[in-house]
Amino acid sequence: MAEIRLEQVRKAYGGVVAVHGVDLTIHDGEFVVFLGPSGCGKSTTLRMIAGLEEVTAGTIRIGPRDVTELEPKDRNIAMVFQNYALYPHKTIYDNLAFGLRMRKMDRAEIDMRVQKAARMLGLEDFLARKPKQLSGGQMQRVALGRALVREPDVFLLDEPLSNLDAKLRVRMREEIARLHQDVGTSMVYVTHDQVEAMTLANRIVIMRDGHVQQIGAPLEVYDRPANLFVAGFIGSPEMNLIEGRVENGHFVAGSLRIALPPGVEASGEITLGIRPEHLALTAEADGVAFTVRVIEQLGAQTLCIGEAGGERLRILIDRVDGWSPGQSIGVRFPAARLHLFAKSSGRRIATAKQ
Amino acid sequence: MSSKTTIYGFLFVGLAVTLALIVAPAVYAVSLSFYQMDSFIGAPKWAGLANYAAVLQAPEFWRALVNGAIYALGSIVFQVVLGIAFALVLNETFPGRNLVRGLSILPYLLPTVVVILTFKWMVDGGIGIVTKAVEAMGLPPINWFESPGAAMASTILVSVWMWTPFVTTCFLAALQTVPQSLYEAARVDGTTAVQRFFHITLPMLKPILTVVVLLRAIWMFNKFDVIWLLTRGGPVGATENLAVLSYRRAFNLFDIGGGAAIATISFALLSVAVLVYFRVFPLEDD
Missing domain, CATH: 2.40.50.140 (Nucleic acid-binding proteins)
Incomplete structure (x- = not known):
């Protein structure tokens, strides 16, 4: 559990600036959603927090540690990917256990954590299967489980529901909300779907062209959009x-x-x-x-x-x-x-x- | 024309070509192995299993079988290991990558004769660049085609040189289908680059690896041109495999029945090996 602090975090690819100096503090246990159209820099920002994308300038802190230069594995983060990124040749059990094995955790402890996550996500019956034998929603649960077993300081979720059909998306949205209530760990969630943002977030960070447009609670950005872009983007119709x-x-x-x-x-x-x-x-x-x-x-x-x-x-x-x-x-x-x-x-x- | 006629039309042409060019010669070759013949002109004499008995009793048959196995195994191992290594390098981003990718396939495109001649020039005792280099390093000269070990090594070397590009191309294509997010997930999961290779890259390459090893094994076990052009199976049979032996027996020693018997045994061995291989490494993945 930790606070995440971004200070003037910037990302440029050659001459193209993808993210302009972002300042943001994500409080311990908070659910923050990065929302914006594609190409707005929301995923890049998340990937910089994960350590999958190098930071051009600025500092990222998780808790008291400056993690700006650290490898993803040393940041104590867990990530859920849009296409789930499950290891296709490993069983569900091994998918869940892999990150713990790589950290040389005790076998009994691994088993306990995997079983606990499987129970929380209703995956007990699928542990011996391979990812290909699961439905989209089940694969998404495994991806969540893989993050869950790690007991990280923060969950990073990159458009986790966009590969699901509309009905399943609503159900998984509820599950993620419930999961957040149960574990109480900070979550940073990227989406282009304003309904997901409104329903899940404690605070929404609305981005456009690499700039933060507004940061606020869902009803705050709905009631008082800071500019024309936010006004047009939040709310449906x-x-x-x-x-x-x-x-x-x-x-x-x-x-x-x-x-x-x-x-x-x-x-x-x-x-x-x-x-x-x-x-x-x-x-x-x-x-x-x-x-x-x-x-x-x-x-x-x-x-x-x-x-x-x-x-x-x-x-x-x-x-x-x-x-x-x-x-x-x-x-x-x-x-x-x-x-x-x-x-x-x-x-x-x-x-x-x- | 109705679709049924079309289907049968295509089927007939395909079957006719297969029968005329594959099945008929194979049956003919197998049938030859039961006759005693010293030319294709005279009348063949029925010999029953005598050719097989003679062939299996000759030490040169067993030597050729072992040689063929060493040659096939040696060249496949190096082709696959180097092929994967080159594919991993070519899969990275670096300036001029497309040019290097294009150039790397070149040895595969060259006719075998050209590759063999180039290699012979390179190791030529008087002017060869390899010979000069060995000399410059102060090492004793290598008798590429005179010492049995070096001769076997040179056949393997040339084969690896020629066919590694094929393996590289297959693996490079396979590598490009591995989703990047798997590597990212593994990085978050705390793996090192080496662990990512063994936990993601290699398992993802397994289907193509199975096919490539099988194809290379069949081709290498039946390889004729490289060995014939490079060493003629010498020195004193040190590099002779079953294909070369079969040819030498049929066309140099005028024992056509014996040559056919060797070819038939080789075919049977390979068929059994392929069946076992598919049992151990089934093509459809779980």
């Missing part, structure tokens, strides 16, 4: 983002005119954001006129895609039946739910309430 300008305490875009909360210090060109689930439908006379173009039934909810004042909007409401495209209705923009971003920098503009 995506936040509505409308470009316009501030005029007399109102946001104006085309024929749209939306009252801003009092005390907003914004002027000139800004981007206004509002989540589809925060738009409220009302009688046509009470709000902005909204014309429905497409209706997506999600089951419990209905997603209406359409136009208001010439701007495209997505509105997520409780299920409604019998609507058809072309329908007109009023929509309100609750002032407390508005997100404002500077158009030039994309940064969030503080509103009085926050």
Whole structure:
């Protein structure tokens, strides 16, 4: 168990910078998710913590130790790979025991740990099998087990669920969450799936083009995205983002005119954001006129895609039946739910309430 | 044409070619071993198993069998060990890797005659570069083709030189299919580079290793051209294997039945060896 500290960690391949100076402290027992689109540097950062990727500049500490120059095996980390990376010619038992044998651990202790991990992950019946004889979900459990038996300072998981089908992914997500609660070891988890990030993380680190965009608890980044990128990346369906300008305490875009909360210090060109689930439908006379173009039934909810004042909007409401495209209705923009971003920098503009 | 006609059409052509070019000559060769013949012109005389009796009683047969085994084993071991070593090197990233990879296959592309002639020039007693080098190091000259041990070594050397590229190419292709993440997982698991070779690389190469060793074994055991061109089986039979002996007996000593009997025994031995080999190293992996 240990705290992990990244100080100005940088990675460059020749002239191409993959990760720009990342500063981050992962607390003991914390579940941190690196989230971002492919090529954002999240996997590279994880691999630098693992020691599989050399650090160009900066320091990585695990607990009190500076591990920047250490081999992976000397860092007391365990890793779960996207393609599981199970040794195909070894049995499940040997796969689990291998790392312990390489560390010259006592046989009885190895057996105890392997059996314990197998019990926790429901693998007792598969110990004599080879990886090829298991399903994807079972292989993923073995990969988790291989990390588990090591009892490391930190678990590093590199997109561990992306090779599984959607249904299994949800189930394994729960298992990983439960595992984290049971063992209480710090976990660093890389994913491009924001739902995984939201559901698993204590804190999310959102990255893009090698830069950290925002670090925060899931609801924090959902409620107060630090910039336009985070606003668009977190939340499903995506936040509505409308470009316009501030005029007399109102946001104006085309024929749209939306009252801003009092005390907003914004002027000139800004981007206004509002989540589809925060738009409220009302009688046509009470709000902005909204014309429905497409209706997506999600089951419990209905997603209406359409136009208001010439701007495209997505509105997520409780299920409604019998609507058809072309329908007109009023929509309100609750002032407390508005997100404002500077158009030039994309940064969030503080509103009085926050 | 219906698909059934097509299938039978292809099947017929394939069967006809196999029958005409493989089965018929083999049956003919085996049948020859039961006759006494000193040329292909005269009428053959039925000899029953006499040719086999004569061949098995001749010490040169047993010597050729042992020679063939030493030659095959020696050249396979070196080809495989060096082949894996070169493949591991060529699998690493270094400047000019593609060029080196391309060049390394060259010896395999050369006709045997060219390789043998080159080797003979290199070890030529007067002008050979190897001879000069040995001289410069102050060592006594090596009698490449006169001393039995050196003659056997030179046949093995030339074979390793010629066919290691083939083995390297096979292993290099296999190495490229090993997922990098296995090595990374093993690094996290605390292995050294040597342990990674024995716990990951070698097991992952096992299927191709099985096939390559089998192919090389068959080819080496039946090898004729290298030995014939290099030593003619000499000195005094020291490098003569069953293939060379069979040829010499049939075409130099005009004992066609005896030569055919040796070839038939060699074929039977090899068939048994291959069957045993597949029993010990089954091709389909568990």
